[in-house]
Amino acid sequence: MVTKKEIKLSFVIALWFMVLTFPIMVIKVNTIKNIVIFRWENLLWTGIVCFFASLIWNYFLRMKEEKKKSDTKEDIPIVHRLLQNEKFKIPFLVAIGIFALVYPFVFSMYHTSILISALIYVMLGLGLNIVVGLAGLLDLGYVAFYAVGAYAYALLNLHFGISFWVVLPISALLGTIFGTLLGYPVLRLRGDYLAIVTLGFGEIIRIVLENWDELGNGPRGIGNIPAPSFFGHQFNQHNSVIYIYFIVIGLVLLTIFFVNRLENSRIGRAWIALRDDEIACQAMGIDKFKTKLTAFALGATWAALGGVVFAAKTSFINPMSFTIWESITILCVVVIGGMGSAIGVIAGALVLILLPEYLRAVAEYRMLVFGALQVIVMVFKPEGLIRSVRKIYKFEKIKE
Amino acid sequence: MEPILNVKNLTMNFGGLKALDTVDISVEKGQIAALIGPNGAGKTTFFNCITGIYEPSEGLVEITPPGKPTQKLNGLKTNYVTERGLARTFQNIRLFEGMTVLENVLIGRHCRLKSGIIKAMLRSSSQKNEERKAVNDSYEILEKIGLNQYVNEMAVNLPYGAQRRLEIARALATDPFLLLLDEPAAGMNPQETKELDDLIVWLRDNEDLSILLIEHDMKLVMSLSDNIHVVDYGKKIAEGTPEEVKSNPDVIKAYLGDESEDA
Ligand SMILES: Nc1ncnc2c1ncn2[C@@H]1O[C@H](COP(=O)(O)OP(=O)(O)OP(=O)(O)O)[C@@H](O)[C@H]1O
Numbered sequence: 001m002v003t004k005k006e007i008k009l010s011f012v013i014a015l016w017f018m019v020l021t022f023p024i025m026v027i028k029v030n031t032i033k034n035i036v037i038f039r040w041e042n043l044l045w046t047g048i049v050c051f052f053a054s055l056i057w058n059y060f061l062r063m064k065e066e067k068k069k070s071d072t073k074e075d076i077p078i079v080h081r082l083l084q085n086e087k088f089k090i091p092f093l094v095a096i097g098i099f100a101l102v103y104p105f106v107f108s109m110y111h112t113s114i115l116i117s118a119l120i121y122v123m124l125g126l127g128l129n130i131v132v133g134l135a136g137l138l139d140l141g142y143v144a145f146y147a148v149g150a151y152a153y154a155l156l157n158l159h160f161g162i163s164f165w166v167v168l169p170i171s172a173l174l175g176t177i178f179g180t181l182l183g184y185p186v187l188r189l190r191g192d193y194l195a196i197v198t199l200g201f202g203e204i205i206r207i208v209l210e211n212w213d214e215l216g217n218g219p220r221g222i223g224n225i226p227a228p229s230f231f232g233h234q235f236n237q238h239n240s241v242i243y244i245y246f247i248v249i250g251l252v253l254l255t256i257f258f259v260n261r262l263e264n265s266r267i268g269r270a271w272i273a274l275r276d277d278e279i280a281c282q283a284m285g286i287d288k289f290k291t292k293l294t295a296f297a298l299g300a301t302w303a304a305l306g307g308v309v310f311a312a313k314t315s316f317i318n319p320m321s322f323t324i325w326e327s328i329t330i331l332c333v334v335v336i337g338g339m340g341s342a343i344g345v346i347a348g349a350l351v352l353i354l355l356p357e358y359l360r361a362v363a364e365y366r367m368l369v370f371g372a373l374q375v376i377v378m379v380f381k382p383e384g385l386i387r388s389v390r391k392i393y394k395f396e397k398i399k400e
Numbered sequence: 401m402e403p404i405l406n407v408k409n410l411t412m413n414f415g416g417l418k419a420l421d422t423v424d425i426s427v428e429k430g431q432i433a434a435l436i437g438p439n440g441a442g443k444t445t446f447f448n449c450i451t452g453i454y455e456p457s458e459g460l461v462e463i464t465p466p467g468k469p470t471q472k473l474n475g476l477k478t479n480y481v482t483e484r485g486l487a488r489t490f491q492n493i494r495l496f497e498g499m500t501v502l503e504n505v506l507i508g509r510h511c512r513l514k515s516g517i518i519k520a521m522l523r524s525s526s527q528k529n530e531e532r533k534a535v536n537d538s539y540e541i542l543e544k545i546g547l548n549q550y551v552n553e554m555a556v557n558l559p560y561g562a563q564r565r566l567e568i569a570r571a572l573a574t575d576p577f578l579l580l581l582d583e584p585a586a587g588m589n590p591q592e593t594k595e596l597d598d599l600i601v602w603l604r605d606n607e608d609l610s611i612l613l614i615e616h617d618m619k620l621v622m623s624l625s626d627n628i629h630v631v632d633y634g635k636k637i638a639e640g641t642p643e644e645v646k647s648n649p650d651v652i653k654a655y656l657g658d659e660s661e662d663a
């Protein structure tokens with residue numbers, strides 16, 4: 001199962017890595033005693049680990065090649081097959097539904113709170129999926145709209161005492177407006193240029209928030225943001241987490257519902273067409289700019305909604321919550337989950353956000369893990385964890 | 401009667417290169433016209449100029465859609481040109497790879513449909529009806545072109561000849577009065593070429609379409625065309641019926657290297 005060539009290759013790679021990591025893995029300078037310690041055993045370990053890692057890597061690469069050769073027809077992801085099969089679809093959804101319903105009552109507040117974060121990322125991911133996954137616009141400043149939503153709630157509540165439920169639609173509108181305003185000048189750019197400009201805009205919003213003390217207390221942020229009320233009734237802390245949990249579940253369902261409808265509508269198809277081929281798309285009568293702008297603005301709307309929930313959940317926000325890393329995390333969710341695939345993005349968000357929370361050991365190396373995952377996914381499953389599957393239309397075969 | 405496409409004095413400069421040099425071409429209603437010329441003559445550039453993908457350096461592009469007044473296309477964005485009834489295919493196939501065959505055709509319907517985002521999210525009854533109709537219309541187009549067995553296949557998985565036909569189907573979905581085909585037979589086998597020949601004639605006779613095609617397959621061009629325009633190095637060197645063009649000395653000279661193909 002392992003060829004001689006692969007062993008040789010792995011051996012060379014291991015050697016190379018031993019040389020490469022020699023300075024950091026082996027040499028240790030003790031500046032107090034002024035001595036240099038050589039940890040030779042580390043060299044051995046590096047070699048062994050690299051050797052086997054390389055073997056496994058090559059093995060999977062070969063498997064992938066063989067699989068590609070054996071069946072030309074791509075297999076449909078298992079989740080889609082489950083959902084397409086009427087017999088499994090209902091029990092499958094019911095099981096998930098029941099699980100989601102009882103979750104906050106069975107598990108502790110800590111776990112519920114973590115799941116809320118993950119679900120917020122599901123919303124953000126689905127929103128960014130419209131922009132990146134469907135319309136193919138690489139937006140690296142998505143977090144700016146997230147900040148708009150969060151600050152909208154914090155500020156409107158602080159100054160005017162407006163409640164969560166009223167702010168929700170207002171911030172959605174604000175998100176749309178900001179998205180349109182920002183999209184208008186930058187969407188004339190393409191690909192890499194768009195990525196860089198959106199990255200810049202994302203940072204600008206954060207820097208403005210950090211330096212404009214009168215607006216939102218600068219880096220000190222805004223605290224005491226109230227949790228959502230239930231017809232005027234304010235829950236205690238524990239119940240409030242459960243309540244927010246259900247609000248997020250509701251919003252996620254709403255998002256899925258709308259995204260699903262959009263994906264197979266005139267406008268959703270135009271987004272995908274634009275992503276696949278701009279020139280052909282225009283030649284089919286689609287207004288490139290308008291279509292891009294709608295995707296961008298709609299994505300921003302969802303980010304703003306997510307921001308409101310985030311502010312309500314943490315009850316404290318400051319500009320540090322809206323750094324570039326946040327944008328990158330959301331982008332990872334979309335890319336690793338599966339560009340353009342709603343189910344993939346949901347899976348991506350749950351995996352990427354829950355994993356570091358529960359594997360405390362890797363939490364510090366979050367970005368490293370994301371990076372590694374990104375590479376692995378790109379090599380072995382370039383379409384993401386769960387790739388998108390287009391709608392099947394049925395036609396009566398009878399001819400008149 | 402006015403020609404449905406009237407191009408006068410069209411010039412396109414790429415830096416120092418004159419890809420098109422004062423070209424005049426007009427297409428009559430109900431005609432199958434061909435645009436031929438050696439490689440690099442400027443044929444595709446001509447299509448790009450009239451469909452607004454390139455902005456011509458000089459010249460006039462006018463259309464007279466059946467039953468409508470004459471209008472200028474110069475300076476119009478590509479999507480508006482398509483809306484006005486010019487549809488095209490591409491020499492190097494440009495299908496939407498992430499979509500099924502049906503969806504590719506549905507994209508062609510896009511500019512004839514209205515529902516926007518809000519309607520799609522609420523799935524209003526008008527949106528649903530429109531969507532249903534669009535899907536059925538698209539399916540009918542696929543039936544006409546003979547691609548209905550592939551409806552739900554991904555466009556990229558189609559055989560080559562079928563991909564070329566899908567490009568035509570997609571262009572048809574935009575409800576054009578003039579179809580611009582850029583080397584529709586390129587890469588097809590003789591059987592597929594024959595079917596394409598029949599399809600093009602059928603389209604003209606049954607769909608009330610006029611067709612302007614670029615093609616290197618001389619047999620196809622000679623058998624199909626009512627009128628042939630020949631360009632070489634960006635200049636128009638001849639125009640006429642297949643017989644006239646075949647015997648034109650300038651054309652023979654331009655094609656000297658391709659004589660074997662010509663025969
Ligand atoms: N965007 C462009 N920029 C610069 N030069 C171009 C551009 N597009 C086309 N050209 C040049 O214009 C000339 C005509 O090209 P065009 O593609 O129109 O030829 P063609 O007649 O379609 O040839 P073929 O039969 O090979 O398709 C060529 O010399 C080409 O290199």
Ligand SMILES: [Mg+2]
Nearest residue numbers: 443444445491
């Ligand atoms: Mg060409």
